[in-house]
Amino acid sequence: MTNAELNRRAFLRAGGDAMKASCIALSFPAVLTACGRARQAHLAGDDFTSLSADEAREYDAIATRIIPSDDTPGAREAGAVYFIDNVISDAFERQRQALRSGLADLQANTANLYGKAQFADLSPVQQDSLLTQSEGTEFFATIRFLVIAAMFSLPEYGGNKNKLGWQLIGFEDRHAWAQPYGFYDSDYLEKGE
Amino acid sequence: MAQQQSSVTYPTREAVDFVIVGSGAAGGVIAKELSVAGFSVVVLEQGPHLKANDFKHDEWSYDYNGGLIWGSKQGHPQTFRKAANQPTRPAEAALGYAHNVGGSSVHFSGNFWRFRPIDFKEASVRGSISGTNFADWPITYEELEPYYTKVDWEVGVSGLQGPWDPPRTRPYPCEPMPIKGSDVLLERAGKKLGLNPYPAPVAILSQPHNGRPACIHCGFCNGFGCEVNAKSSSMATMIPLALASGYCELRTGCTVSRVSTRDDGKADEVVYWNAEGEEHAQRAKAVVLCANGAETPRLLLLSASAQHPQGLGNSSGFVGQNLMFNGYTSVVGLFPEPVNAYKSIPATRVIHDYYELDKTLGFYGGGGIDGRHYARGTPLNSALMSGMFGGPKWGADYKRSLEQEFTHTAAFDGHTTSLPLATNTVTLDPTLKDKWGRPALRCTYMDHPDDLATMKFFFDKTNELMEAAGAIRQAGSYPENGQEGNVHLLGTCRMGNDPANSVVDKYHRSHDVPNLFICDGSSLVTSGRGQPTMTIMALAFRAADHMIQSARRGEI
Numbered sequence: 188m189t190n191a192e193l194n195r196r197a198f199l200r201a202g203g204d205a206m207k208a209s210c211i212a213l214s215f216p217a218v219l220t221a222c223g224r225a226r227q228a229h230l231a232g233d234d235f236t237s238l239s240a241d242e243a244r245e246y247d248a249i250a251t252r253i254i255p256s257d258d259t260p261g262a263r264e265a266g267a268v269y270f271i272d273n274v275i276s277d278a279f280e281r282q283r284q285a286l287r288s289g290l291a292d293l294q295a296n297t298a299n300l301y302g303k304a305q306f307a308d309l310s311p312v313q314q315d316s317l318l319t320q321s322e323g324t325e326f327f328a329t330i331r332f333l334v335i336a337a338m339f340s341l342p343e344y345g346g347n348k349n350k351l352g353w354q355l356i357g358f359e360d361r362h363a364w365a366q367p368y369g370f371y372d373s374d375y376l377e378k379g380e
Numbered sequence: 381m382a383q384q385q386s387s388v389t390y391p392t393r394e395a396v397d398f399v400i401v402g403s404g405a406a407g408g409v410i411a412k413e414l415s416v417a418g419f420s421v422v423v424l425e426q427g428p429h430l431k432a433n434d435f436k437h438d439e440w441s442y443d444y445n446g447g448l449i450w451g452s453k454q455g456h457p458q459t460f461r462k463a464a465n466q467p468t469r470p471a472e473a474a475l476g477y478a479h480n481v482g483g484s485s486v487h488f489s490g491n492f493w494r495f496r497p498i499d500f501k502e503a504s505v506r507g508s509i510s511g512t513n514f515a516d517w518p519i520t521y522e523e524l525e526p527y528y529t530k531v532d533w534e535v536g537v538s539g540l541q542g543p544w545d546p547p548r549t550r551p552y553p554c555e556p557m558p559i560k561g562s563d564v565l566l567e568r569a570g571k572k573l574g575l576n577p578y579p580a581p582v583a584i585l586s587q588p589h590n591g592r593p594a595c596i597h598c599g600f601c602n603g604f605g606c607e608v609n610a611k612s613s614s615m616a617t618m619i620p621l622a623l624a625s626g627y628c629e630l631r632t633g634c635t636v637s638r639v640s641t642r643d644d645g646k647a648d649e650v651v652y653w654n655a656e657g658e659e660h661a662q663r664a665k666a667v668v669l670c671a672n673g674a675e676t677p678r679l680l681l682l683s684a685s686a687q688h689p690q691g692l693g694n695s696s697g698f699v700g701q702n703l704m705f706n707g708y709t710s711v712v713g714l715f716p717e718p719v720n721a722y723k724s725i726p727a728t729r730v731i732h733d734y735y736e737l738d739k740t741l742g743f744y745g746g747g748g749i750d751g752r753h754y755a756r757g758t759p760l761n762s763a764l765m766s767g768m769f770g771g772p773k774w775g776a777d778y779k780r781s782l783e784q785e786f787t788h789t790a791a792f793d794g795h796t797t798s799l800p801l802a803t804n805t806v807t808l809d810p811t812l813k814d815k816w817g818r819p820a821l822r823c824t825y826m827d828h829p830d831d832l833a834t835m836k837f838f839f840d841k842t843n844e845l846m847e848a849a850g851a852i853r854q855a856g857s858y859p860e861n862g863q864e865g866n867v868h869l870l871g872t873c874r875m876g877n878d879p880a881n882s883v884v885d886k887y888h889r890s891h892d893v894p895n896l897f898i899c900d901g902s903s904l905v906t907s908g909r910g911q912p913t914m915t916i917m918a919l920a921f922r923a924a925d926h927m928i929q930s931a932r933r934g935e936i
Contacts, residue, residue, distance in 0.1 A: 335764055352763075355783060356787070372560055
């Protein structure tokens with residue numbers, strides 16, 4: 188109960204808050220055209236539709252800290268940056284500006300604290316420290332939302348490559364299931380309850 | 381098997397027997413009943429006619445890009461405020477509904493509880509509640525029961541008569557759905573606490589019925605359209621029959637701007653923009669509004685005229701008032717073994733022991749509890765909420781939460797009553813406009829203190845159940861500061877015998893406009909316990925029955 192009391196405020200709105208805090212959620216026109224482009228971009232190699240190579244490297248570095256690669260693949264292996272590229276290409280100019288200025292702020296902090304131009308060139312510990320400082324910003328909320336959206340949306344939107352995101356959480360996208368779905372209903376059927 | 385195209389085209393300048401605005405839970409049923417009875421019917425639906433093979437397991441589109449529920453990007457902005465003296469803010473789909481043929485019956489969870497005898501006469505039994513419009517219905521459960529049974533058999537419902545269920549004249553047509561792990565945990569916990577869990581009634585087929593196939597348990601029900609037509613939406617069940625009758629023309633992409641009246645005060649045509657944006661007007665002998673509890677009152681308010689200065693059918697001032705959402709609570713527990721609640725339908729067991737809370741508690745309320753996945757089984761929503769037991773929201777430890785929480789959790793949800801209040805309303809926003817230039821929907825809503833107390837009660841009970849279920853950790857929430865939107869849109873054109881405090885009579889006919897009928901969530905006098913669609917469909921069958929009889933007697 189103590190745990191429930193502590194967490195109930197934060198809990199139910201978490202999904203909604205993630206979207207609200209993000210400047211970009213609920214605002215993408217024509218996502219399906221973006222997914223068509225995603226396929227073409229992949230076929231053509233590593234071209235990005237809207238991100239510069241430097242921006243892509245930075246977003247990839249941030250994504251890798253949000254869902255790191257360790258004993259299992261993370262956001263980098265799932266190609267989160269391709270999803271982000273697609274979504275940004277369909278965002279409003281105002282939103283693109285907000286992201287650019289957010290990234291510029293992060294890079295300014297990178298330079299001030301560590302004397303390097305690019306966030307991607309910092310160590311993981313340094314990166315985590317900078318991201319922790321920016322946790323309350325719209326920029327961080329937006330990037331976190333986009334990385335998670337990249338990881339768990341249909342692969343045709345550019346991320347979740349080889350369904351790596353779904354594998355991470357144990358989601359199998361099958362069209363049909365039959366009992367038993369898991370341990371408890373299996374046990375229930377076995378015991379004839 | 382199913383007819384999907386209109387086989388008849390009516391000229392707009394000749395009056396059809398009925399024009400129906402909206403093709404959802406109510407509109408689909410009424411369109412089918414009237415057209416099969418041989419009346420000429422035009423259905424105006426603002427959304428597209430999506431069918432089973434149009435739907436995908438595509439959370440990004442449906443939940444984040446307005447795939448079914450339109451928002452400001454599609455030109456349908458809304459605003460919300462807690463009270464008339466509180467600030468108004470833009471709100472995406474605070475009054476949420478699906479924009480497609482079949483309406484929200486396409487993307488709903490399929491939970492299909494009947495209301496019970498008490499729901500129709502609770503104000504008499506409990507006594508009135510000061511400061512509210514809590515009232516008895518003008519009809520009884522017994523009057524509605526034959527139509528509940530019609531829904532069971534014609535629309536298709538799976539279930540098993542439970543210990544607290546109201547009397548029924550026929551058994552369910554389909555056996556209950558197979559139990560899920562989340563509901564095994566709920567059932568065992570409920571029994572441990574001396575409660576009576578039993579199979580949840582759902583508008584999802586457990587076996588083939590009326591030419592439609594059984595559910596394949598893909599898990600994408602709530603928020604999605606069924607890809608095999610096993611969910612008993614009006615799109616899958618009623619619209620094909622209406623179209624096959626040869627008397628129903630379904631016009632999609634048509635947004636209604638107003639209902640026009642003649643000098644004698646009767647409705648004579650419905651004005652709308654078609655998919656190309658051209659204005660048309662369909663003449664009709666009678667008009668039936670089934671646009672849902674938000675759009676129906678909005679349309680009546682937009683149809684104000686010299687004869688109807690407060691809005692059409694609004695001499696009572698009750699159009700748009702008494703908005704009821706139903707309350708909800710959710711508690712999530714972490715379990716040692718895989719639950720996999722993301723598979724199959726949302727809920728397979730329900731606990732209805734708290735349908736009517738004891739009066740000695742000091743507040744009014746009641747509800748039901750079911751077992752679910754905490755985020756409808758959807759990967760992205762689930763991931764956004766992960767770390768719910770106090771863990772971080774990014775980084776290596778967040779990743780550990782992701783690995784556990786999607787598969788190893790069960791949620792116990794409460795679904796509860798809302799009281800009808802004059803201050804909870806659907807009105808026209810004074811400044812914001814939609815893409816057609818119409819005033820946007822403005823929602824004003826604050827849960828009554830009794831509604832919040834009821835949610836607290838269910839939150840505590842579901843926490844107790846979760847402990848009894850053996851959860852390793854638990855977390856949860858309910859909207860303790862009041863809800864700021866919902867998908868249950870109820871009570872805004874309530875039915876009643878007294879024209880001074882209701883909008884339609886017991887047969888859904890406007891007290892003010894004799895050839896105007898209104899039937900959808902707006903007709904409800906009280907909120908029920910959280911699953912209104914079954915009752916909306918039963919009311920629609922009953923309303924259509926009386927429309928047919930009146931029309932045959934020449935009384936429309």
